[in-house]
Amino acid sequence: MKRCMQVFMVVLLVFGVANGLWAADVKGLIKGGMQDLKIEKGNPNLLALTDATYVKVNGKTSEGYVDMIQEITGCSIGKGNLLFFHRPITYPLKVVLFRKDTKDAVIITYNGKKTGKVNLNMDGDKATKPDGWKQIKEKIGSLSDTFSMVTIANAWAKSAPFDFLKCCEFHNHLCPGVSTGYQIVQFILEKYQLKKAEKYVWIACPLWCKDDAVQILLDLTPGKRSLFVKQLTADQKKAVSGEKPTDNIAGILVIWNNKANKGKAVAFRYDWGKACQVSGVEKKDFSPKGGKKNPVFWTTRVKGNWGLMPYLDKPADFVKVVKEVEVSPQMYTKMTTAGVNPYEVLGLTK
Numbered sequence: 430m431k432r433c434m435q436v437f438m439v440v441l442l443v444f445g446v447a448n449g450l451w452a453a454d455v456k457g458l459i460k461g462g463m464q465d466l467k468i469e470k471g472n473p474n475l476l477a478l479t480d481a482t483y484v485k486v487n488g489k490t491s492e493g494y495v496d497m498i499q500e501i502t503g504c505s506i507g508k509g510n511l512l513f514f515h516r517p518i519t520y521p522l523k524v525v526l527f528r529k530d531t532k533d534a535v536i537i538t539y540n541g542k543k544t545g546k547v548n549l550n551m552d553g554d555k556a557t558k559p560d561g562w563k564q565i566k567e568k569i570g571s572l573s574d575t576f577s578m579v580t581i582a583n584a585w586a587k588s589a590p591f592d593f594l595k596c597c598e599f600h601n602h603l604c605p606g607v608s609t610g611y612q613i614v615q616f617i618l619e620k621y622q623l624k625k626a627e628k629y630v631w632i633a634c635p636l637w638c639k640d641d642a643v644q645i646l647l648d649l650t651p652g653k654r655s656l657f658v659k660q661l662t663a664d665q666k667k668a669v670s671g672e673k674p675t676d677n678i679a680g681i682l683v684i685w686n687n688k689a690n691k692g693k694a695v696a697f698r699y700d701w702g703k704a705c706q707v708s709g710v711e712k713k714d715f716s717p718k719g720g721k722k723n724p725v726f727w728t729t730r731v732k733g734n735w736g737l738m739p740y741l742d743k744p745a746d747f748v749k750v751v752k753e754v755e756v757s758p759q760m761y762t763k764m765t766t767a768g769v770n771p772y773e774v775l776g777l778t779k
């Protein structure tokens with residue numbers, strides 16, 4: 430029995446030491462990455478982007494890596510150059526070091542067993558062309574990692590506002606859909622400021638990436654019953670679309686007054702035609718032949734990202750109010766209930 434215990438302790442020790450070594454390996458790789466990039470600690474041209482805090486490594490939460498990254502790179506949340514991207518808890522740890530001036534990057538991966546390091550150029554402007562995109566994707570491997578890393582790192586390099594980057598963090602990438610959500614929120618805050626006893630409720634219908642930005646910026650969540658999520662069929666969409674087919678119905682804001690027990694609903698459209706025009710893309714290229722396997726699927730989105738960036742705080746040309754309607758408690762219940770098309774309740778369906 431005693432011998433059994435000894436063996437057990439030795440095994441535990443070996444595993445413990447090995448785990449420590451691997452963690453130390455990540456430290457060494459980050460240090461090596463800094464040398465590869467020829468950049469010194471605290472240089473404001475450096476970004477550290479990681480999924481640490483979201484993922485678990487060998488069953489342990491990964492917040493400790495944030496201090497490690499900060500100590501070696503000098504990047505910090507307060508300086509706005511230590512950013513995160515959302516991943517499921519089961520995903521490997523990833524640390525991206527990225528130079529704003531050269532767009533050179535080092536990506537470190539650790540899955541709890543093995544470490545890896547990739548050096549590459551991650552220029553967001555080159556990623557707007559199929560060849561440039563393919564080059565970056567081949568180095569990184571995973572499509573979703575490529576899209577997350579290229580878009581968030583380059584949005585930072587292009588001086589995107591921090592609250593916008595928070596939306597990208599939660600959504601795990603920047604795509605034009607996130608930008609449309611950011612614009613809709615700017616529009617809401619300009620035109621529909623809350624008065625006493627009022628609160629916002631967002632009916633995300635139909636859904637696209639915008640709704641994650643609404644969630645983050647206004648703290649409206651399904652769990653708190655302040656965000657309701659409903660899909661529309663193609664026919665239902667058609668019945669509420671504008672004159673132009675690219676004038677998409679985008680959602681309903683309810684401004685609810687708890688004291689008066691009534692509210693106001695505002696239905697919005699988003700002008701995707703305008704978004705495509707300022708980005709120099711065509712709407713059809715968002716869904717090209719071959720889907721995600723076709724680089725055009727991605728390059729169109731990257732182009733849209735950079736195209737919409739100058740308009741993030743200029744929503745008026747993109748966001749349109751379709752209708753404002755007084756809402757009774759009965760209407761509110763109906764609009765938010767399963768199986769009901771909320772635009773029908775507002776009298777907006779043809």
Ligand SMILES: [Zn+2]
Nearest residue numbers: 604606607638
């Ligand atoms: Zn998206």
